[in-house]
Amino acid sequence: MASGADAAAALGISGDGEWAAACPPLRRNLQLLAPDEVELAKMLLNEGQIHLFEHWPEPGVDDDKKRGFFDQVRRLNSSYPGGLLSYIQNAKKLLADSKVPSGEVLNFGDDNFVSLEAAGIKEARNAAFVLVAGGLGERLGYKGIKVALPRETTTGKCFLQHYIESILALQEASCKMVDDGCQTKIPFVIMTSDDTNALTIKLLESNSYFGMEPSQVKLLKQEKVACLADNDARLALDPSDKYKIQTKPHGHGDVHSLLYSSGLLEQWKSEGRKWVLFFQDTNGLLFNAIPSALGVSATKGYNVNSLAVPRKAKEAIGGITKLTHVDGRTMVINVEYNQLDPLLRATGHPDGDANCETGYSPYPGNINQLILELGPYIEELKKTHGAISEFVNPKYTDSTKTAFKSSTRLECMMQDYPKTLPPSAKVGFTVMDTWLAYAPVKNNPEDAAKVPKGNPYHSATSGEMAIYRANSLILRKAGAQIADPVVDTFNGQEVEVWPRITWSPRWGLNFKSVKEKVHDNSSVSQRSALVINGQNVFLEGLSLDGTLIVNAIDEAEVKLTSHVQNKGWIIQHVDYKDTSEKEEIRIRGFKLEKIEQLEVNYTEPGKHSLSA
Numbered sequence: 001m002a003s004g005a006d007a008a009a010a011l012g013i014s015g016d017g018e019w020a021a022a023c024p025p026l027r028r029n030l031q032l033l034a035p036d037e038v039e040l041a042k043m044l045l046n047e048g049q050i051h052l053f054e055h056w057p058e059p060g061v062d063d064d065k066k067r068g069f070f071d072q073v074r075r076l077n078s079s080y081p082g083g084l085l086s087y088i089q090n091a092k093k094l095l096a097d098s099k100v101p102s103g104e105v106l107n108f109g110d111d112n113f114v115s116l117e118a119a120g121i122k123e124a125r126n127a128a129f130v131l132v133a134g135g136l137g138e139r140l141g142y143k144g145i146k147v148a149l150p151r152e153t154t155t156g157k158c159f160l161q162h163y164i165e166s167i168l169a170l171q172e173a174s175c176k177m178v179d180d181g182c183q184t185k186i187p188f189v190i191m192t193s194d195d196t197n198a199l200t201i202k203l204l205e206s207n208s209y210f211g212m213e214p215s216q217v218k219l220l221k222q223e224k225v226a227c228l229a230d231n232d233a234r235l236a237l238d239p240s241d242k243y244k245i246q247t248k249p250h251g252h253g254d255v256h257s258l259l260y261s262s263g264l265l266e267q268w269k270s271e272g273r274k275w276v277l278f279f280q281d282t283n284g285l286l287f288n289a290i291p292s293a294l295g296v297s298a299t300k301g302y303n304v305n306s307l308a309v310p311r312k313a314k315e316a317i318g319g320i321t322k323l324t325h326v327d328g329r330t331m332v333i334n335v336e337y338n339q340l341d342p343l344l345r346a347t348g349h350p351d352g353d354a355n356c357e358t359g360y361s362p363y364p365g366n367i368n369q370l371i372l373e374l375g376p377y378i379e380e381l382k383k384t385h386g387a388i389s390e391f392v393n394p395k396y397t398d399s400t401k402t403a404f405k406s407s408t409r410l411e412c413m414m415q416d417y418p419k420t421l422p423p424s425a426k427v428g429f430t431v432m433d434t435w436l437a438y439a440p441v442k443n444n445p446e447d448a449a450k451v452p453k454g455n456p457y458h459s460a461t462s463g464e465m466a467i468y469r470a471n472s473l474i475l476r477k478a479g480a481q482i483a484d485p486v487v488d489t490f491n492g493q494e495v496e497v498w499p500r501i502t503w504s505p506r507w508g509l510n511f512k513s514v515k516e517k518v519h520d521n522s523s524v525s526q527r528s529a530l531v532i533n534g535q536n537v538f539l540e541g542l543s544l545d546g547t548l549i550v551n552a553i554d555e556a557e558v559k560l561t562s563h564v565q566n567k568g569w570i571i572q573h574v575d576y577k578d579t580s581e582k583e584e585i586r587i588r589g590f591k592l593e594k595i596e597q598l599e600v601n602y603t604e605p606g607k608h609s610l611s612a
C-alpha cells in the first residue's frame with residue numbers, strides 16, 4: 001500500500017490536506033491514507049459524514065484500526081451499485097420519503113372559504129359524481145346496505161337520499177349561476193357489487209330515485225376475484241362448494257377500470273364535463289366539503305385533489321404523505337393506515353405513527369373523497385385501462401408465514417390512482433376540519449367502544465351526533481345562538497349531544513346561503529330539534545325550545561320570528577344487544593321519543609311568517 005506522502009504526490013495535491021480542514025482529526029491522519037482512501041474520505045466529508053472521523057486519535061495510535069476502517073469502507077463502496085456515494089444519496093432520498101406534503105388548509109367560514117365555495121358551485125355543473133358502494137361493511141356488521149342507513153334519525157333520511165338531494169341542490173345552484181341558464185343534469189354513478197347491487201336498485205326504485213331522473217343514475221357492478229389458498233397462489237375452492245372457486249371483493253380501486261370500460265368518461269368529456277368526484281358510502285358530512293374542495297381543484301388546477309382532515313395517530317384512515325422514489329421522483333399519495341406505522345419506523349422515525357405537538361399526526365387523514373380532472377384522467381386511463389397497483393394482505397397462521405388463516409386475494413384501492421401518474425401531474429390535497437367534513441359509519445358498537453380515548457368512534461352513534469354538531473356550529477358561525485351540548489354515553493361511547501338541527505341540502509348548500517337566512521336574534525335550546533325542508537326559510541328571531549319542523553315549497557318565503565315551545569322529542573338510550581329494537585336503532589344506541597312537536601307546512605307561494 002502506498003504511503004500517505006506517495007498518495008499526496010500521486011494525486012498532485014498539496015500535503016497540507018486543505019480539503020480535510022473541516023475535520024482536523026482526519027487531516028492529521030492523512031499520511032496513513034492510500035490514494036483511493038483519500039478519494040473515499042473526500043466523498044464521505046462531502047456527504048456529511050464528518051462524525052466518522054471526529055474521534056480519530058493522533059497518528060501512531062490505533063493506526064491498524066484506521067486502516068481497517070477504510071478496508072470496510074472500500075468493501076461497502078464496491079459492493080453497492082454506484083458505490084457508497086449512491087447508497088448515501090439514495091438513503092437520503094428515502095429518508096425524506098415520509099416528509100409531510102403541503103396542501104390547501106381551509107378554515108370554515110372565512111373569506112377564502114366562502115369564495116372557494118362559490119367557485120366550486122360554479123364548477124359543479126361540469127362535474128360527475130361517483131359513489132363507491134360495493135363494500136359489505138363487515139366492520140359495521142349491518143345486514144342491509146350502508147347507504148340505506150339513516151344519516152340521522154330526526155328526519156330518518158338515508159345516506160343515499162342525502163347524497164342525491166345534495167347533488168341536485170348543487171346542480172340547481174350551479175345552473176343558476178349561468179346567465180342564460182343551463183339544463184345540465186349532473187351524472188351520478190354508483191359502483192355496486194353482488195353484495196349490494198340488488199338492494200341498491202331496490203332502494204332507488206322504491207323511492208323514485210329520491211327525485212333524481214333515473215337516466216341520471218348509472219350503476220356499475222364490480223366483480224369479485226378468485227381467492228388464493230397459499231403462497232404459491234393456488235386458487236381456493238369455496239369451503240361450501242368444492243366445485244366452485246371462492247371469490248372475494250377486489251377493493252374500491254375497481255372503480256377506475258369500470259369507469260374506463262363503461263365509456264362514460266368519454267361521454268362526459270363530449271358533454272364538456274371537467275371533474276369526476278369520488279366518494280364513499282357513509283360520510284354524512286361530506287357534502288359540507290364538496291363546494292370548497294371543488295373550488296380548490298378549479299382554482300389550483302389540480303389533476304388530483306384528495307380531501308383530508310387532521311388525523312390522530314393510529315386512526316383507521318390512510319395518511320397523506322409525500323413519498324420520494326430512489327430516482328428522486330416524488331408523489332403525494334395515501335399510505336394506508338396499517339402500512340403507515342411500519343413505513344415510518346423503517347425510514348428513520350423510531351416512534352412510528354405518532355402525534356406531533358399539534359396533538360395530531362403530521363400526515364393528514366385521507367377521507368377518500370377524490371376530485372379528478374376529467375381530461376388528464378382519461379389520458380391516464382388510456383394507458384393503464386384503469387388498472388390500479390394491487391396488494392395482498394394474507395393473515396398467516398404463524399411466524400413461518402406459510403399457511404394462511406383463511407384464503408386471501410389481491411386487492412386495490414381507488415386512492416392509489418396517482419401512483420402511475422407522471423411527475424408533471426398536479427396532485428394536491430385539501431384539509432378541512434373533521435367536525436365539518438368527516439364522520440363515517442364504519443364500526444360496530446362493540447369495536448367503537450374500544451377505540452382509544454380521544455380517537456373518533458366512526459360508529460352510527462358518532463356519525464349521527466356529528467351531523468347535529470356540524471349544523472349547530474354552522475348556525476353559530478352564521479350568528480344564531482345555539483346552546484352548548486351535553487355529554488352522554490350511548491353503547492359505551494361518550495359523545496356530545498347538540499340540538500338536533502337538520503336541513504335539506506337545498507336550504508344550506510354553502511355557508512353564504514346559510515348566513516343569508518340566519519339572523520343573530522335566533523336561538524335554539526339544547527333539548528330542541530329543528531328540521532328545515534325548504535329553500536326560503538329564514539330564522540328571524542326564532543327562539544326554539546322543543547321540536548319544530550318546517551316544510552315549505554320553494555315559492556314560499558317563510559320567516560320564523562317567534563318563540564316556539566313544546567315538550568319536544570326526548571332521546572332515549574337503547575342497548576345494542578336489545579333485539580326488540582330495529583338494527584338501525586340498536587347500532588346507534590338511542591332513539592327519539594316523539595312527545596310533542598310543531599310541524600308547519602307552507603304549500604302556497606308568497607310571504608309567510610311563523611309568529612306567536
Ligand SMILES: O=c1ccn([C@@H]2O[C@H](COP(=O)(O)OP(=O)(O)O[C@H]3O[C@H](CO)[C@H](O)[C@H](O)[C@H]3O)[C@@H](O)[C@H]2O)c(=O)[nH]1
Pocket residue numbers: 132133134135136137191193222249250251252279280281282316317318319334336337366367368413415440442
Ligand atoms: O370492494 C370494495 C370495497 C369497498 N368498497 C367501498 O369503498 C368504500 C370504502 O370502504 P371501507 O369503508 O371499508 O374503507 P376503509 O375504512 O378500509 O378505508 C378507506 O376509507 C378511509 C376513510 O374513510 C380511508 O380513506 C382509507 O384510506 C380508505 O382506504 C366504501 O364506500 C365501500 O362500500 C367498494 O365499493 N368495493
